[in-house]
Amino acid sequence: MSGFFTSRWVEAPEGVVQLDDALLPAGFRAGGVPCGLKGDGKTDLGIVVCDSGDVSSAILLTLNAAAAAPVRVCRDHLRQDSIRAVIVNSGNANAATGEQGMADAISMRDEAASELGLDPEQVAVAETGVIGVPMDMDAVLSGVGGLAAGVDRQGAVAFSEAIMTTDKFPKRCTLKSGGVTISAQAKGAGMIEPGFATMLCFVQTDAVVEDANGLLRKATADSFERITVDGQMSTNDTVLFQASGESGLPLPDGLLDAVLLQLALEVVRDGEGATRVGRIEVTGARDDQEADLVARRIANSPLVKTALLGRDPNWGRIAQAAGAALAGSDIGELGPDVIEAGELAGEETEAELSLRLDRGKAKSHIYFSDLTHEYIVINAEYTT
Amino acid sequence: MSGFFTSRWVEAPEGVVQLDDALLPAGFRAGGVPCGLKGDGKTDLGIVVCDSGDVSSAILLTLNAAAAAPVRVCRDHLRQDSIRAVIVNSGNANAATGEQGMADAISMRDEAASELGLDPEQVAVAETGVIGVPMDMDAVLSGVGGLAAGVDRQGAVAFSEAIMTTDKFPKRCTLKSGGVTISAQAKGAGMIEPGFATMLCFVQTDAVVEDANGLLRKATADSFERITVDGQMSTNDTVLFQASGESGLPLPDGLLDAVLLQLALEVVRDGEGATRVGRIEVTGARDDQEADLVARRIANSPLVKTALLGRDPNWGRIAQAAGAALAGSDIGELGPDVIEAGELAGEETEAELSLRLDRGKAKSHIYFSDLTHEYIVINAEYTT
Numbered sequence: 001m002s003g004f005f006t007s008r009w010v011e012a013p014e015g016v017v018q019l020d021d022a023l024l025p026a027g028f029r030a031g032g033v034p035c036g037l038k039g040d041g042k043t044d045l046g047i048v049v050c051d052s053g054d055v056s057s058a059i060l061l062t063l064n065a066a067a068a069a070p071v072r073v074c075r076d077h078l079r080q081d082s083i084r085a086v087i088v089n090s091g092n093a094n095a096a097t098g099e100q101g102m103a104d105a106i107s108m109r110d111e112a113a114s115e116l117g118l119d120p121e122q123v124a125v126a127e128t129g130v131i132g133v134p135m136d137m138d139a140v141l142s143g144v145g146g147l148a149a150g151v152d153r154q155g156a157v158a159f160s161e162a163i164m165t166t167d168k169f170p171k172r173c174t175l176k177s178g179g180v181t182i183s184a185q186a187k188g189a190g191m192i193e194p195g196f197a198t199m200l201c202f203v204q205t206d207a208v209v210e211d212a213n214g215l216l217r218k219a220t221a222d223s224f225e226r227i228t229v230d231g232q233m234s235t236n237d238t239v240l241f242q243a244s245g246e247s248g249l250p251l252p253d254g255l256l257d258a259v260l261l262q263l264a265l266e267v268v269r270d271g272e273g274a275t276r277v278g279r280i281e282v283t284g285a286r287d288d289q290e291a292d293l294v295a296r297r298i299a300n301s302p303l304v305k306t307a308l309l310g311r312d313p314n315w316g317r318i319a320q321a322a323g324a325a326l327a328g329s330d331i332g333e334l335g336p337d338v339i340e341a342g343e344l345a346g347e348e349t350e351a352e353l354s355l356r357l358d359r360g361k362a363k364s365h366i367y368f369s370d371l372t373h374e375y376i377v378i379n380a381e382y383t384t
Numbered sequence: 385m386s387g388f389f390t391s392r393w394v395e396a397p398e399g400v401v402q403l404d405d406a407l408l409p410a411g412f413r414a415g416g417v418p419c420g421l422k423g424d425g426k427t428d429l430g431i432v433v434c435d436s437g438d439v440s441s442a443i444l445l446t447l448n449a450a451a452a453a454p455v456r457v458c459r460d461h462l463r464q465d466s467i468r469a470v471i472v473n474s475g476n477a478n479a480a481t482g483e484q485g486m487a488d489a490i491s492m493r494d495e496a497a498s499e500l501g502l503d504p505e506q507v508a509v510a511e512t513g514v515i516g517v518p519m520d521m522d523a524v525l526s527g528v529g530g531l532a533a534g535v536d537r538q539g540a541v542a543f544s545e546a547i548m549t550t551d552k553f554p555k556r557c558t559l560k561s562g563g564v565t566i567s568a569q570a571k572g573a574g575m576i577e578p579g580f581a582t583m584l585c586f587v588q589t590d591a592v593v594e595d596a597n598g599l600l601r602k603a604t605a606d607s608f609e610r611i612t613v614d615g616q617m618s619t620n621d622t623v624l625f626q627a628s629g630e631s632g633l634p635l636p637d638g639l640l641d642a643v644l645l646q647l648a649l650e651v652v653r654d655g656e657g658a659t660r661v662g663r664i665e666v667t668g669a670r671d672d673q674e675a676d677l678v679a680r681r682i683a684n685s686p687l688v689k690t691a692l693l694g695r696d697p698n699w700g701r702i703a704q705a706a707g708a709a710l711a712g713s714d715i716g717e718l719g720p721d722v723i724e725a726g727e728l729a730g731e732e733t734e735a736e737l738s739l740r741l742d743r744g745k746a747k748s749h750i751y752f753s754d755l756t757h758e759y760i761v762i763n764a765e766y767t768t
Contacts, residue, residue, distance in 0.1 A: 027569070065715040066707030096703055096717045131700040133718065228689030230686045233708035302614045302755075303763055310764030316515040319480055323615035331449040333480045334517060371686075374762050379687055380694030380756075 004173045004256065005349035007203040007265045008350055009279060009367070013255050013288050016177040022157040023174045025181035027052045027244025030155035030160025035143025037091030037136060045143045046162030047151055048202055049085040049116055052244040057083040057214040059124060060220055062237035068095035068107040070125040071236060077106070079121050081212065086124040086202060086240055087112040088163050090187070094127040094135050094237045104135040111141050112168035115148035126200055126238045128165055128187065135344065136177035160185035163200055166378075172268040173259060180270070184259050186332040188267040189229070198326040199224060199267055201239045201257065207251035215256055216241040223260035227367045229271035230375070269349075273374030277350050280307050280318070290326070290366035297325035298350035298366070299353070305371035307344050308351060315341040318355055331357065388557045389642065391649045392734055393663060393751070396674035397639050400561040406541040407558045409565035409590035411436045411628025414539035416546025419527025420518060421475030421513065424572040427486045429527045429636070430546030431535055432586055433500055436628040441467040442597040443565070444604055447677040452479035453489040453506070454509040455620060463505050465596065468564040469585060470508040471496040471528070472547050474571070478511040478519050479619045488519040495525050499532035510584050512549055512571065512621045544569035547584055556648040557643060562636035564591040568643050572651040573613070576609055582620075583608060583651055585623045587643065591635035593627035599640055600625040609642035613655035614759070615684040652751050653733075657758030661734050662692050664702070668741035676749035680710035682739070689755035691728050692735060706739055715741065726731060 005012035025031055032046040049055075059080050061071045074080075085110060096099045105125050113120040160172040164187050173185040188199035209215060213300040219237055239260075243251070268277050282299045285291035298304055301321040317346065318341055319334035334355070343351035389396035397701055408414055410435075416430040425629040443464050445455045457465075462491045471492060489509050497504040501540050511678040545754060549574050557568040572583035586609065604623055621643075627635070664682045669675035682688055685705040691698045703718035718739070 009566075063711040064707040065710035065713045065717045066703050066706070067714070068717070094699060096719045098717060098719065100716070131703075179646070218507070232687060233711060234706060235704055235707055258530060261392045290407065295641060301616060302759070303616060306760055306763035312764070313666060316480060319450050320448070320619055323448040323619055326449035327447040329449045330451070333452070333482060334450045335482065372764075373757050375686070376690055376693070376755065376757050376760065379690035380696070 001048060004175065005262050009265065010258055010262045013177050013252055016175050016255070019174040019176055019181065021174055022154045022323040024153050024181060025204050025244060026157050026182050026246040028204045029069055029151040029153055030159040031147055031151040032158035033143050033147045033150070037089055037137035039200045041161040041194055043158065044072060044089055044091045045140065046145055046159040047085060047147055047211060048159055048204060049151055050242050050244050051247060055082055055288045056209045056212045056243045056245065057081060058216040059083060060216060060239045064233050064235045066235055067094055067102035068127065068199050068235045069097060070127045071238065071328045072102065073105045073109060074124050074238070077121060078124055079336065080087055082122055083240065084118045084122040085112060085116055085125050085243060086126060086251040088126045088200065090163050090165050091129040091131045091134055092127060092133060093131050093236050096132045104137050107137060108140050108181070111144045115145055122238055124301055126236070128163065128200060128236055141283050146352055152269060155186060163187045168270050171263050175259065175311055180205060180247045180251060182259060186262060186263040186267060189270045189272050197235045199234060201260070201263060202258070202342045203241045205243050206245065206247040207243055208247070208251060209251055212241055215251070216263050217317060219256045219260045222257055223264035226365065227264045228296065228299050228382060229268060229274065265367060268369050272378045273370035273372040273377060274369035275372055276308050276370045278368050279350070279352050279365055280368070282291050282357065283354070283363040284359055284363070285362040286360040287362045288364060290322055291362045294322050294325045294355070295364045295366040297321045299368035302371050305368065309370035311345045311370050313341045313345040318353065322355055322384050331359070388559065389645060389646050393649065394642055395648045396640060396643055397561050397636055400424060400559050400639070402556040403560055403565065405558055408537050408540050408567050409628060411590055411629040413537055414543040415531055415533040415535040416539070416542035417527050417531045417534070420523035421473055427542065427546040428473055428475045428532055429524065430543040431469060432543055432588060433535055433717045434588070434626050434628050436630060438629055438735060439466055439468055439591045440596045440627045440629065441465060442600040442625045443467060444600060444620055444623045448619045449615050450619055452477055452511065453481060453485035453617045455622065456479055456486065457489045457493060458508050458622065461505060462508055462649045464691050465510050465530070466506055467626060468502045468506040468623065469496060469500055470510060470529040472510045472584065473524060474547050475513040476517060476519055477513045477515050477620050478535045480516045481518060484518060487564045488521050491521060492524050495528045508624055510620070512547065512584060512620055517518060518636060518732040520527050538565050539568060547571045552654050555647050555654070559643065561639050563633045564589060566639060566643060567593070570651060573654045573656050582619060583621045585644070587625045587640070589627045589635060590629065590631040591627055591633060592629040596625055596627055599635070603640045604659050606641055607648035610688055610749065611648045611652045612656065612680065612683050613652060613753045622685045631709045632693055639655060649751060652753050653755035656762045657756040658753035659755045659756055660692050661733070661752050662752050663736050663749055664752070665738045665747065666741065668736070668743055669745040669746040669748070670744040671746045672748065675746040678709045678739070679705050679748045679750040681705045683752035686755050689752065693754035693756050695729045697725045697729040702737065702739055715743070
């Protein structure tokens with residue numbers, strides 16, 4: 001299949017079949033409604049619920065030290081290994097909203113739990129949108145009842161639309177492989193968008209999953225944690241994985257990894273103003289940390305990002321960024337014998353770059369977008 | 385006086401008088417000639433020489449791990465405390481040029497030493513311009529003789545022009561204070577320009593200076609080390625300070641600091657595409673390192689930089705960057721009670737911003753430019 005797995009950097013698992021994007025795996029229902037937060041009548045409130053009391057789940061939250069209220073609620077007041085439902089709104093990030101924001105996030109969660117007949121500590125909450133603005137809780141609370149009553153197994157598209165903000169296209173899939181179904185919905189057009197915004201990703205499967213946390217951490221480490229648009233870490237980032245177990249079958253090896261990597265690359269491709277996606281691989285580093293440091297410095301260099309835009313095979317900018325990452329040590333001069341930058345000049349949307357150090361055997365890679373005029377327009381001409 | 389000290393952030397030393405920019409302090413001669421490296425007939429080769437055998441000097445070099453040949457020569461083959469002369473070219477950075485580049489930098493230095501009748505180990509070399517291109521040594525060597533013969537005490541303007549690359553305006557001054565004269569010439573339009581380029585600064589005084597290294601380190605720590613245009617560290621950055629001692633008087637307190645800070649701010653103001661300069665002060669951090677980390681993260685955030693361009697008093701972007709800098713800890717939500725961002729929206733070119741943390745008593749500040757369309761034009765449409 002090729003419909004969903006479009007990137008050259010994602011290996012689609014063998015025998016995987018694409019299903020209707022709206023369909024959820026057995027044991028899940030979802031939906032989305034407009035409650036008025038966005039103001040333009042678009043859907044802005046969504047729920048995913050797992051009907052199985054034996055749900056196995058994991059959630060990863062931003063490490064930003066100034067995290068938003070919903071992140072704090074999930075961090076401190078959630079049974080993270082058995083999350084039955086998540087309620088999400090777009091249009092307001094509920095960030096930098098103080099004690100009232102915390103109360104609002106809890107109130108939103110409690111209302112959803114009540115309407116769904118669930119323990120509040122098994123309901124996650126995620127929010128994305130403008131910052132520093134009090135939540136319109138009348139709007140949210142008025143929407144929850146109808147939303148909870150209307151969730152169904154064909155609700156994945158409606159849910160995916162309810163979580164979008166400035167995304168240019170939805171990022172979602174429903175796939176079948178090895179007898180199990182997996183669906184996922186993501187949003188994000190950068191690690192952060194104007195104001196605060198966010199990368200959110202929700203994944204559902206009917207597979208039997210024992211170590212949800214381990215699986216999710218591994219898949220995220222190789223996908224969402226390897227991307228950058230503008231090097232900024234949001235206050236609201238959340239990735240949630242839920243497994244109902246209803247298929248009675250295990251999750252095929254690599255399926256979750258492939259799904260999250262494709263979605264992560266779509267976030268980069270939809271990065272603010274982005275026209276191209278680069279992948280920089282650094283080899284020969286002393287240790288993983290050093291390899292990662294160098295790769296990230298290159299991926300976040302505005303000079304490398306503008307070279308990607310300008311189709312300029314400027315290996316010197318990669319050398320400079322690597323040298324800056326390792327400032328204080330001496331790696332000699334880096335030239336075209338150890339830097340491959342030719343694809344910067346290529347016609348393809350995806351460009352593969354590499355740097356070979358001569359310090360050890362560790363390696364790392366990072367995916368990144370280019371830096372364009374539209375990024376400036378979006379971020380300089382947007383007014384809070 | 386107001387001619388040179390234009391920034392609100394620089395306190396001009398009392399009683400300082402501005403002299404003709406071309407004039408050097410007693411004991412110094414300088415000059416600049418076109419040797420053909422730039423190709424457009426502009427001056428591209430300069431020398432400053434101190435006639436006193438008792439010169440006291442200090443030099444600070446980039447920490448970039450992939451430093452250029454001239455930096456390596458100065459690091460490894462220079463008597464840094466008694467530098468009699470420096471030879472500089474613009475048009476070719478002599479970076480990533482391998483063993484031939486090292487030989488060329490040494491040859492250029494040796495030729496200058498020979499023509500000036502000096503010990504080669506007392507001659508510094510600095511270069512700035514394109515990268516990965518072999519030096520046209522015929523051009524350089526043909527220029528040195530005439531240049532060395534023509535240096536004179538009125539040569540500071542000619543020298544300052546010989547070190548410019550994409551600078552929109554020269555950055556230089558000659559000042560008198562407390563009976564001593566100090567002159568300085570800087571170049572740079574960013575920590576790095578298209579290809580490799582560089583911040584260079586040369587300072588001469590006839591004051592008697594005992595701890596040249598200590599004075600220069602302190603002044604640089606509060607000036608060139610506190611600025612950022614695009615967060616990139618060049619392979620060629622060099623700051624050289626020479627004191628002839630011919631006035632017999634000490635350097636007035638704060639004079640060197642004020643000169644270097646004003647020049648550093650001019651580099652930011654002339655940053656690629658820059659239209660405004662911001663100053664972010666972070667207080668209440670646990671220690672100096674933490675304060676610096678947070679201030680730099682804010683100053684290098686493309687979201688803060690585009691807010692400076694767009695005159696958007698978006699305090700949320702400062703909160704997000706601070707939270708990202710301290711990822712993994714918890715600093716609570718940061719709001720307008722601890723963030724001053726109003727000057728982002730002001731009409732002035734210089735905008736003062738602050739963030740008050742509640743973790744300790746350490747503080748730091750960083751000066752930075754905005755991120756504009758012209759930065760993208762310069763860096764995406766420039767072809768090596």
